[in-house]
Amino acid sequence: MTEPLLSIQNLRLTAQTDRGTASILRGIDLTVERGRILGIVGESGSGKSSLVSTIMGLLSPGLNAEGSVKLDGVDLLTLGSSKMQALRGNKIAMIFQDPMTALNPVFRVGTQLVDVVRNRYPGVSREEAVKRASDALVKVGLSDPERRMKDYPGQLSGGMRQRVMIAMALLCQPDILIADEPTTALDATIEAQIIDLLRRLRNEFSGSIIFISHNLGTVLQLCDEVAVMYGGHLVELGAVRDVLAQPLHPYSRALIGCEIDDQPLDVPLAFIPGKVPETVDNPPGCIFAPRCNYAAEVCTRVMPPLRAFEGQLAACARLEDIT
């Protein structure tokens, strides 16, 4: 096997606050192979958005990243901001939850799409760029591309804007496409359309996709692998079907257990008691131990590393005892 496309090693993200050092990412190891779709799930405070911002080189000032994030062997953390800027929109692109954060409201959709093409492939003529843009709009299911190209983003519905964003990604053919909760703000039937579109288009992408979602059902439909994050740690990683059907880590189990089941009305719903860890807390042991049903003395000593177990990777000291 050749070198993975994206390889993250011991990534730590910290910030100094009034209440001490906040650890947002506490040592992430993750690789993404070419042409794969990786899902990242986790709750608020798990660090999944920060992980994505680090890859995109969009960290707010005051945040300190250590470790390495290598794309094709190039460490993104050591690149200057101008080089990183050049990489964004070419090798790395992102689809946001709210497309309006990425679309410029004062330029026509067509102008923005053509710019993407000509920025990515400087040799392409204007006519060719317009043609590619219009083809991409058809591919993402927008009929009447001529008219859509003349529209301003504000004239489109939320679903259409998200389609335009996907068209941009198709045009730009990035090595890594990051989709951050791209369907959360959409209505159910429109969400289904977009997920369906992404599934059908996945072969059109040459690169890999990192798909962030809190909806495990959607992750299951769309992704090859899934990474479960909790409190700045990666606690489980594996093939999506394995992890969601047979989670190893107690947190993954609890999280999946919180999915709404088919129990009758009088059976209480499942939840995880306790609170998510604060970034300023640095417990010596396992980050999930205070809320874990299986916690034992061994869990209070050291945060267990991610290790292979039955074909999956999980960061738990007691895997042998609890399966």
Place this chain on the structure above:
Amino acid sequence: MRGLSILLKTLRQTARYPSGAIGLALVAAILFIAIFAPFLAPYDPNKLDVINRLAGPSAEHWLGTDQLGRDLLSRHIYGTQVAMTVALSVIALALLIGMALGILSAYVPGPVERLILIAFDSFSSFPSVILAMAAVAVLGSSMPMLIIVIATSLVPHFGRVARAQVLSVMNEPFVEAERVFGASQLRILVFHIVPNILAPLIVIASLDIPIVIAIEASLSFLGLGLRPPLASWGGLLQDGYQNMSKALLPVLISSAALAIATLAFTMFGEALRNAIDPRSARRPD
């Protein structure tokens, strides 16, 4: 208790940047001088000493004397008191009336709203100095009259901001939540809307203080404001200006007093605005 802690916190934030700290210190000093003028001034500001007319600085008169031999230091100290009295009364009056009219216009749509807006527009279409000149010329000048005239010219400013604030706060979810909870219109206004529109109004008030000081000084300089022998900065400037050929110092001192006061309140006001609404602040780098 809570008001005090908010005040202290806001002042601390105001002093975070050098310009804010300088502004705050100067404003505090000016207010101190204004309040304790009788104790600070070495002489009665109106005591004549015709022998020592237009004397230069000396051990007895640190800043010298004016054309009637009155102690300039004492006159400027009392002038500070006059300037602050006028400025703070004007702002308080304009704020109260502006808020009342602004809230009324937001709450009562229809003729009342239109009438108030027309009044705001017509008042603010005159430059305030001209408006004040006309009013003083017709109604005569005294300190209360001057205060009312300048305040009137500032009412539209506060009124429009109050109105815009009320209109935006009125649509906040918490106002609807209070309605669902059973709060009356009056209760919602007093407990939930007014406290949430005060911050921007206070900022405007502090930024308007230098403007009021300048208007009052201009009117007094032109002889339309406070009458001699009352020591006002504008009047002092006029006195100094009349005798500029004989002594340069008095006019310089009065100008400096005016400049320092306006600058101090502007710096303080800007810092206060940044402290209350951090979005308007530019990063200090």
Place this chain on the structure above:
Amino acid sequence: MTTGTSVRLDNASVVFLNVIRALDGVSLEIKAGETVGVVGESGSGKSTLCRLLVGLTLPTGGDAQIMGQSVKTALKTDRKAFRRQIQMLMQDAVATLSPRITIGGLMMEAVAIHGLDRQETEARIHTLLERLRLPVSILDRYPHEISGGQARRVGVIRALLLRPSVLVADEPTAGLDVSVQGELLNLLLEFQREMNLTFVMVSHNLHVIKRVTQRTIVMYLGQIVEDAPTATLFKHPAHPYSTTLLSTNPLLSAGGASNAIILQGEVPSNAKPPSGCRFHTRCPVAQPTCSKTMPELTRTEAGSLVRCHFPYSLALPGAHQDT
């Protein structure tokens, strides 16, 4: 007082600016103590329905009655008594707390506004804090100092302090992490049973509706398209729109198989609703007559009310059938 009926809508309509038909001829009756879920996409009128019930919006046509009394007259004759009968949990929990008043102050408004006994109310606040697992110290905090989850619980306490007969909840779990939504729903259901609350819950999450309600109302473009016992609806949806909605919510247990019915196009505008059946423009099984005559809400043999010329013509695909 009408026995047993706590909420009654009689052909209620809400039209904004003379053209936007946010709610169009909605009739329904909810029995005291019933737990009803309302689902639909943006523009379906589900939020307007909530606002109508609590008197934030008045009907422009028809009538809305709570506990046998028209909302319009109740607001005129005894506003406070009406407010004590029906309370609402609004969507954005933090934004519904007045920002310059402490949490304790907001709760004690129950005394100031409704003249409840001070000591008794204080005691009740403490009991409720304990049950909702909120620290007593929260009473001295300001709304911006508490988390979204806490704000939601504060909203629940405030509503319950008035001992309402009807509780309307607009997306009570929106924005909450999966690990905690179960806890909140459990508590809401506990209170519902204890106080025999009539509980109307709007949600876009069908799993939640399925799990906690007895009856489900499906709305589309301002109309009720299906009104059925929850178990019946989820097993045999009668309206093609209900079927589509159900198919787009992948359950983990479905194993990632995508059986989503993908609708064409987007939800039409309330200002220009389609002729005939409102859903015919997107309906996969529409017939010529559907674009001409609007179907009435009719009762099927299974006991569901459905607004469709051809009920049961679109079956739930595959895996869902046997659950």
